[in-house]
Amino acid sequence: MTETYAVPVPKGYRVGAWEVREPIATGAFGSVYAGRRTGGGGDGPRDVALKFLPTGTRTPRQLHHLRELAEREVDVLRRLKQPHLVRMFETLTVDDPGHPELDGATVLVLEKAEGSLAALLDASPRPGAGPGLLAQICEGLAQLHRAGWVHGDLKPANVLLMTDGSVRLADFNMAAELEGTHAYTSAFSTPDYTPPELLWSEIGERGRQIRGSADVWAFGVLAHLVLTGVFPLPGATPAARRTAAAAYASGTDELRLSPELPDAWREIVRACLSRTHAERIGVEELLRRVRDAAGAGRPFRLPRLLPARRRSRRAVAVSAALATAAVAVLGYGVDRWALSDGEPGASTDASATYGADVLRTGRGVPAAYRLLIVETARDCRSEDVSAPLIAAMLKVENDFDPDLSDPAKDEYGIARWTPKVLRWWMNEDGTPGETVPEPPFPPAESVPAMGRYLCWIAPRLDDALREDRRVLIATAYRTSWRRVNQARGVPAEYRPYADRVAHYLKEYTPPGRR
Structure with a gap:
């Protein structure tokens, strides 16, 4: 490690279910390392970023200040889950008297960035x-x-x-x-x-x-x-x-x-x-x-810097950095289609494979919405509210059209929200919006609201119902959970809708998860 890290952590050090890998970055008060889940199983990603904040050592004055900084960051990350704010999976406290420089440190387990x-x-x-x-x-x-x-x-x-x-x-x-x-x-x-x-x-x-x-x-x-x-x-x-x-x-x-x-x-x-x-x-x-x-700008295309076999280390680093930026601009904002060569619907490899462990690739889910769909599903504790379910519903509702406008039914956007209903699900803290929102409704607002509504529906369905609960949840989104319970399953008039959802559920679920 050529740079002096505020919190030096040896490679291979373990905290919770995570093993410290290579260093990523450091600031005045904390340091970030790559982390990998040890053993098999476990929810969430295999690779993460581990941010160490030394809240267990130093002088009393430093301790107070560092704990305050850590508490601020944890408070924000626990309370706010938005598409453009880094995601926190858990917090840990190091219990290791044998390493006094680490003992008592706060560790934030964060999603890992490319750069x-x-x-x-x-x-x-x-x-x-x-x-x-x-x-x-x-x-x-x-x-x-x-x-x-x-x-x-x-x-x-x-x-x-x-x-x-x-x-x-x-x-x-x-x-x-x-x-x-x-x-x-x-x-x-x-x-x-x-x-x-x-x-x-x-x-x-x-x-x-x-x-x-x-x-x-x-x-x-x-x-x-x-x-x-x-x-x-x-x-x-x-x-x-x-x-x-x-x-x-x-x-x-x-x-x-x-x-x-x-x-x-x-x-x-x-x-x-x-x-x-x-x-x-x-x-x-x-x-x-x-x-x-x-x-107003044109899509950015990655330039070819040098032939692959003759690239210097710096050229490779520049190419990787530009590639990341190219993907970022081509898919900027989860409320836009990914673009490649100016054509809607095409995508880069990275955006097209996000969340491949939970949402099948190569089956027509637009790359621009994969992250939003996967993260929305992860925000719900019910296993039935999955990424394939959300993707299947968006497909059936209107084929992923973010600009849908159906005034006759008073439904708009990618999730076909009625404004008066969306008002009750638009805020993450569970409180209704102060006013009825007006369309258009961008996917970054519509899809998380759909996830919150589905998560609310799931525990209200009768446990004795025999059909696929995911399909019942989708049907309840179209009608109501009470109507599904009263019909003891999918009401007859919603059977075509339910069958289409079931078809795409199978399409979008990775092998081994069905």
Whole structure:
């Protein structure tokens, strides 16, 4: 290990069901390692990322601070499960007095990424996939803000690129839950991505006050860096750029964006980098503009760098980084079809095989929706609410059409939601929406809501019913669980629907799981 890790963990070390493999990254307070499940069986993935936070050692003051950071991150990851936020599978505490440097440490078991945006930018500044990546990052910010949280430390190192091509926001130990217009967080953040009003802000007993506009500023800096290769404020060092930020905030200097910044993004970045928090664009309007700007770009194609047998290590690293970015932009946002060579429905190998252990490949499930379907199923404790069931229902409902509009039946989107019904299932915390939502309903909203509804239906079906419970759950989605129980199975008028679901259930279930 050439880099000094905040929490050094030897390869082969075991914690819970996991064995530590190679190191991935480190920060000032925690370190991340690849992990692999030991032995057979177990739910969830075989390969994960293990984040070690040293909450069991150090001085009392450090202990208090580190425990607070760990608790923040665990709280966010337990409470928020969104397509563009990194997923946590479990938390563990190391019990190992023989290794005092690890004893008592908190370990977060997280989904493993292919890489980070920071690594991509190091390998290939100004990646062609930039607009698509930024669209996904902005969607993650919007998901976080809608849930009432501020990230507090958005930067390239905290943006993960997944194997299937999607993007995740990560590292939530600076995150804070809003209390009205403000939240409170620690004084630590990365200066280059910190808005001017927070660079020298006072720190009270509860920490530093922060608003959602701090994330908007950070997004503007990140967007400028991704699209131009340079920071928006001048200076060769973070200290020099911090001085430039102060001059800009005081009105003594103007914001001079790079001439390399595409026109479609210039006003977006400028709106993010307004001098005061009150002038900055809101995250929902920002997301709308970013989607428009990203949608205007052409699909990115991976360039051939060198013949395979003559590639240097760096060329291979660049190629891998670009490949990840290519998948990310081609499938950006789970509410869009994966694209290849400009044709809808085609996909990359990574996105087309996501969750292959639970959802069969090569059977027509659009690659753009595989991650959303698999993760939605995993959020339900009922084994009957599976990825093949959700995929089969989406196929039968409207052949995966995200733009379906059927005003005669008042049904819209990929899951054929009626607005008044969707209102009751749109929030992850189980509370109904404050108002009746208006179509169109993007898949990122519709599919998780479908999963929550199916998960609610499952335990309400009579245990004595003899038919396939998955098919009964699907039928209840079309009618009601009471109607299915009263009919002692699939009502006659819903038999064609149930038979089609059963057919695609068989199609989408991997061999050995039927």
